[in-house]
Amino acid sequence: MVKKTGIGIVGCGNISGIYFKNLCTLFENVEVKACADLVAERAKAKVDEYPGVQIATLDEILDNPEIDIVVNLTTPPGHFPVAMQAVEAGKNVHNEKPLVLTRDEGRQLLKAAASNHVRVGGAPDTFMGGGIQTCRKLIDDGWIGEPIGAQAFMLCHGHESWHPDPEFYYKVGGGPMFDMGPYYLTALVSLLGPVRRVTGSARITFPERTITSEKKYGQTVEVEVPTHVTGVLDFATGAIGTISTSFDVWSASVPPIEIFGTEGSLSVPDPNGFGGVPKVKRMGADDWSEVPLSHAYATNSRGIGPADMASAIVAGRPHRASGELTYHVLDIMHAFHDASDKGQHVAIESTCERPAPLPTSLLRGKLD
Numbered sequence: 112m113v114k115k116t117g118i119g120i121v122g123c124g125n126i127s128g129i130y131f132k133n134l135c136t137l138f139e140n141v142e143v144k145a146c147a148d149l150v151a152e153r154a155k156a157k158v159d160e161y162p163g164v165q166i167a168t169l170d171e172i173l174d175n176p177e178i179d180i181v182v183n184l185t186t187p188p189g190h191f192p193v194a195m196q197a198v199e200a201g202k203n204v205h206n207e208k209p210l211v212l213t214r215d216e217g218r219q220l221l222k223a224a225a226s227n228h229v230r231v232g233g234a235p236d237t238f239m240g241g242g243i244q245t246c247r248k249l250i251d252d253g254w255i256g257e258p259i260g261a262q263a264f265m266l267c268h269g270h271e272s273w274h275p276d277p278e279f280y281y282k283v284g285g286g287p288m289f290d291m292g293p294y295y296l297t298a299l300v301s302l303l304g305p306v307r308r309v310t311g312s313a314r315i316t317f318p319e320r321t322i323t324s325e326k327k328y329g330q331t332v333e334v335e336v337p338t339h340v341t342g343v344l345d346f347a348t349g350a351i352g353t354i355s356t357s358f359d360v361w362s363a364s365v366p367p368i369e370i371f372g373t374e375g376s377l378s379v380p381d382p383n384g385f386g387g388v389p390k391v392k393r394m395g396a397d398d399w400s401e402v403p404l405s406h407a408y409a410t411n412s413r414g415i416g417p418a419d420m421a422s423a424i425v426a427g428r429p430h431r432a433s434g435e436l437t438y439h440v441l442d443i444m445h446a447f448h449d450a451s452d453k454g455q456h457v458a459i460e461s462t463c464e465r466p467a468p469l470p471t472s473l474l475r476g477k478l479d
Contacts, residue, residue: 113139113140114140114425115139115140115141115142116140116141116142116179116180116421116424116425117141117142117144117175117177117178117179117180118134118141118142118143118144118178118179118180118181118182118417118421119143119144119145119146119147119167119172119173119175119178119180119181119182119202120134120143120145120146120147120157120164120181120182120184121146121147121148121169121172121181121182121183121184121185121193122147122148122183122184122185122186122189122207123146123147123148123150123153123154123156123157123184124148124153124184124186125274125275126184126207126413127146127153127157127184129411129413129414130182130184130413130414131143131146131157131160131161131164132414133411133412133413133414133415133418134182134414134417134418135161135163135164137412137414137418137475137476138414138415138418138421138476138478139476139477140418140421140422140425140477140478141180141417141418141421142163143161143163143164144164144165144175144177144178145164145165145166145167145171145172145175145178146158146164146165146166146167147166147167147168147169147171147172151166154166169193169196173196173197173200173202174200178202179202179203179421179424180202180203180204180205180417180420180421181193181194181197181202181203181204181205182204182205182414182417183197183204183205183206183207184207185207186279186284187209187212187279187283187284187285187289188212188283188284190206190207190209190210190211190212191211191212191216191219191220194206194211194220194231195219195220195223198220198223198224198227198229198231199223199227201227201229202229203229203230203231203232203420203424204224204229204230204231204232205231205232205233205234205416205417205420205432206231206232206233206234206437207233207234208233208234208235208289208290208293208294208437209233209284209289209293209437209440209441209444210231210233210434210437210438210440210441211441212283212284213445214441214442214445217438217441217442218438220434221434221435221438224434230420230423230424230430230433230434231433231434231437232416232417232420232430232432232433232434232437233416233432233434233436233437234293234413234416234432234437235293235294235297235382235383235416235432236412236413236414236415236416236419236431236432237294237297237298237382237383237384237385237413238297238298238301238382238431238432238466239385239408239412239415239416239419239431239432239466239469240384240385240386240406240408240409240412240415241385241386241404241405241406241407241408241409242379242380242381242384242385242386242387242388242389242404242409243298243301243302243379243380243382244404244405244406244408244468244469245389245402245403245404245405245406246302246370246377246379246380246389247301247302247468248405248406248468248471249377249389249391249402250302250303250370250372250377251468253374254372254374254375254377254391254393255370255371255372255373255374255375255376255377255391255393256372256373256374256375256394257372257373257374258302258303258348258350258370258371258372259349259350259351259371259372259373260350260351260352260370260371261299261302261303261344261350261351261352261353261368261369261370261371262352262353262354262366262368262369263295263296263298263299263352263353263354263355263367263368264354264355264356264363264365264366264367264368265287265291265292265294265295265354265355265356265357265367265383266355266356266357266360266363266365267287267357267358267360268358268359268360268361269281269320269338269358269359270290270358271320271321271322271323271324271332272323272324273324274324275324275325275326275327276326276327277320277322277324277327277332278332280358281320281332281333281334281335281336281338281358282335282336283335283336284336285336286336286337286338286340286358287338287339287340287356287357287358288313288337288340288356288444288447288448289336289444291356291383292340292354292356292440292444293437293440293444294382294383295354295356295367295368295382296354296440296443296444297382297436297437297440298368298379298382299344299352299354299368300436300439300440300463300465301436301465301466302370302379303346303348303350303352303370304346304347304348304465305346305347305439305459305461305462305463305464305465306344306345306346306347306439306443306459307345307346307347307458307459307462308344308345308456308457308458308459309342309343309344309345309443309446309447309450309456309457309459310342310343310447310450310455310456310457311340311341311342311343311446311447311448311450311451312340312341312342312450312451313337313339313340313341313447313448313451314337314338314339315334315336315337315338315339316338316339316359317334317338317359318333318334319331319332319333319334320332320334337448337451338357338358338359339355339356339357339358339359339360340355340356340357340447340448340451341353341354341355341356342354342355342443342447342450344443347462366378366379367379367380367381367382367383368382374393374394375391375392375393375394375396376391376392377389377390377391378390378391378392378399384411385408385409385410385411385412386404386409386410387409388401388402389401389402389404390402405471406469406471406473407469407473407474407475408469408473408475415478416430416431416432418478419431419432419478420432422478422479425479426479428467429464429466429467431466431467431469432466433463433466435461435462435463435464436463436464436466438461438463439459439461439462439463442459442460442461443459446459
């Protein structure tokens, strides 16, 4: 019988629905024991939907000996204080993206976790989906030769047209790089390895945004962070990448990610999803070829990160969506803004290992 690891979810807002669904019904090695939210009605709604889950306060979750992992789904300003409370209480913690707001917070969190002999991880975990994992296998198996370059694009006109509470997207911890950049950068690091140096340029195009979603229609938001950011990445392997993220673009026709190698090119599916269709065009080929997925988890499997952490704890192996990986991505994102402010290259002080690929033989719901 599979050992079930107890999970407590903190934050029951918009993104929590898919976490509850997958952690309660998909992954066989975890069990959601309790949830907490500052808005009691949101927590009650989840308990009504998943009767095995209990409403609790954060302190009650941290005091519960049956809970080993805290999944922190609060808004970005809550990522550091909640995670620190968790690790100091001896709990492992998986944060929504970004890991925390600042590099200093990230260093403090990783140091505290090491001192308390617990693990830190973070979103996104989409790189563990069938789409990116298939691309990882294609690269590792040499289908495009040695990777020499990459490009990534996330271009849209913001979230105020659909999100009920979009203000935080334009405050510290938000913006297109900190909101969506983690998907793209985590995918790139998992495919190509860590980054050693970046440069970048950033701007605010519209200082004020008007909300057009129903709940707050007509209200305005003052923009505090760059909303159009373009960066260049020098990977430790020697590959060179570019990334553009924007909340200022009305329309675009560009691929999410492409990887260029000495023997061909690879089109990578949207890293904000789990599936998609990888495409390869090898040297001498007339056209792109679609590649069937080699791995499971091709549908929305958010929560696979903390489930993998639970499996890794039991097996005594590193977990894939690790604190080192998520901190490295945070470091890169800040470096783009720093480079723009300073007008120079910025060396990346952090590094990480490429997370281990998932086995091709995994069945959905299993991780080892």
